[in-house]
Amino acid sequence: MKTTVDAPMIGELHSRYFSPFLGQPCLLENGTITIATVLERVDEKPAARQPTADSRRTPFALLLKGDADCPYLDGVFTLRIGGALEVSGIYLTRVLNTGPQPASLFQAVFN
Numbered sequence: 001m002k003t004t005v006d007a008p009m010i011g012e013l014h015s016r017y018f019s020p021f022l023g024q025p026c027l028l029e030n031g032t033i034t035i036a037t038v039l040e041r042v043d044e045k046p047a048a049r050q051p052t053a054d055s056r057r058t059p060f061a062l063l064l065k066g067d068a069d070c071p072y073l074d075g076v077f078t079l080r081i082g083g084a085l086e087v088s089g090i091y092l093t094r095v096l097n098t099g100p101q102p103a104s105l106f107q108a109v110f111n
Contacts, residue, residue, distance in 0.1 A: 010089055013110055015060040017085065018042045026064055027080040028092060028106065033071065037064035037106060039081065048111060062108045064092070070104035079108070 019042050028035040041063040048059040064079075078088045092106045 010087070010110070011057075013087070014057055015042050015044050015110075018060075018062055018081075021081045021085065024081055028064065028066075028077045029080065030075055030077045033073075035066050035070050035104075035106075037066040037070075037104075039063075040065040040105070045109075050111070057110070059109070059111045061110070063095075064106040064108075066104040066106065068102035068104060070094075072104075 018039065021039050022042060024039055026037045026039050028037055039062065041061075043061050043063070045059040045061060062079075072094055074093045075091070077090055077092050078086065079090050080086050090108045092108050095105045095107045097103050097105045
């Protein structure tokens with residue numbers, strides 16, 4: 001089953017959309033470059049919820065792991081997880097890898 005989620009619907013995403021795909025290969029595409037990654041973590045951040053927010057969504061973050069030689073860049077990407085899920089308009093930031101294995105890490109935060 002393929003679920004396509006476009007940028008206007010990003011506000012409706014929940015961590016549960018991504019949790020079933022932990023450990024699965026993902027592609028990050030921005031029209032110029034395609035980066036192969038793996039969905040490493042889906043972390044809910046309940047303490048980040050704003051008390052006045054109208055959204056019922058618990059803020060969450062995705063951590064994607066790519067090869068160590070991935071280009072260093074931040075920006076808006078389309079995230080594709082096989083033929084199952086496609087989300088356009090996600091802002092990804094490259095984050096510091098403090099782990100023992102060389103890898104590129106990318107994070108997307110949803111408030």
